[in-house]
Amino acid sequence: MNDPTVLSAEDIWKSYGDGDDSLSILRGASVRISAGEVVSVMGPSGSGKSTFLHVCGVLDPPDRGRVVVGGVDVWSVGESRRAAMRNRYIGFIFQFHHLLEEFTLLENVAMPAMLAGEPRKLALEKAAELMEEVGLQDRADHFPSESSGGERQRAAVARALILSPAVVLADEPTGNLDAPNSKVIEDLMLELAEKRKQAFLVATHDLELAAKAHRRLVLENGRLVS
Numbered sequence: 335m336n337d338p339t340v341l342s343a344e345d346i347w348k349s350y351g352d353g354d355d356s357l358s359i360l361r362g363a364s365v366r367i368s369a370g371e372v373v374s375v376m377g378p379s380g381s382g383k384s385t386f387l388h389v390c391g392v393l394d395p396p397d398r399g400r401v402v403v404g405g406v407d408v409w410s411v412g413e414s415r416r417a418a419m420r421n422r423y424i425g426f427i428f429q430f431h432h433l434l435e436e437f438t439l440l441e442n443v444a445m446p447a448m449l450a451g452e453p454r455k456l457a458l459e460k461a462a463e464l465m466e467e468v469g470l471q472d473r474a475d476h477f478p479s480e481s482s483g484g485e486r487q488r489a490a491v492a493r494a495l496i497l498s499p500a501v502v503l504a505d506e507p508t509g510n511l512d513a514p515n516s517k518v519i520e521d522l523m524l525e526l527a528e529k530r531k532q533a534f535l536v537a538t539h540d541l542e543l544a545a546k547a548h549r550r551l552v553l554e555n556g557r558l559v560s
């Protein structure tokens with residue numbers, strides 16, 4: 335009843351292509367993430383970090399293995415339930431912010447809540463709170479094109495949290511930022527982990543980010559090792 339686990343990926347296998355051209359990327363990768371925990375995944379380019387995050391995030395199916403979120407093996411249920419679970423339990427941050435250019439930062443942060451059917455007023459209120467938490471309270475009405483790279487990525491962090499996901503999957507979240515802005519994003523994730531008990535699984539090349547994580551994993555020969 336008191337299991338703090340928010341996501342567990344068990345013995346994940348995945349390859350691309352078939353026959354002689356088959357590329358075996360994940361070979362029994364496993365991880366268990368608890369509430370409030372920041373776990374980093376390092377590994378050379380092409381080692382399968384993004385592939386692993388996509389499997390955990392219910393975006394791309396594994397060949398074998400289980401991903402359990404909210405007590406459910408997400409890859410064993412039907413398509414529509416799976417999509418609902420992705421929206422409900424998983425937040426995403428990517429290397430590029432993927433904000434919608436025709437909406438303000440505040441509206442972008444509120445968007446997932448509005449798409450989930452929350453009343454516009456409530457969604458915007460929640461978004462305003464998160465904007466404050468990520469230090470963007472004075473930027474609510476700015477459009478992405480009027481914002482710096484660091485501001486856009488902070489908005490992307492806030493957007494990932496608006497539906498209070500069980501876990502946020504971040505794929506190279508500082509990969510497109512300079513050192514000072516990277517530090518802001520790193521510290522922000524750590525702070526949100528502490529304050530909101532938010533869990534993060536972060537794929538990164540950034541040694542400083544990995545150093546700050548509560549737990550560091552490396553993807554090696556298709557498996558996660560500490």
Ligand SMILES: Nc1ncnc2c1ncn2[C@@H]1O[C@H](COP(=O)(O)OP(=O)(O)O)[C@@H](O)[C@H]1O
Pocket residue numbers: 350351357359377378379380381382383384385386
């Ligand atoms: N959709 C795909 N089809 C075929 N090969 C892929 C696909 N996605 C990734 N790969 C290959 O899988 C390997 C791992 O990719 P990726 O998970 O993106 O690694 P990383 O994020 O660690 O750089 C790479 O060799 C990549 O070329």
Ligand SMILES: [Mg+2]
Pocket residue numbers: 383384385505
């Ligand atoms: Mg990648």
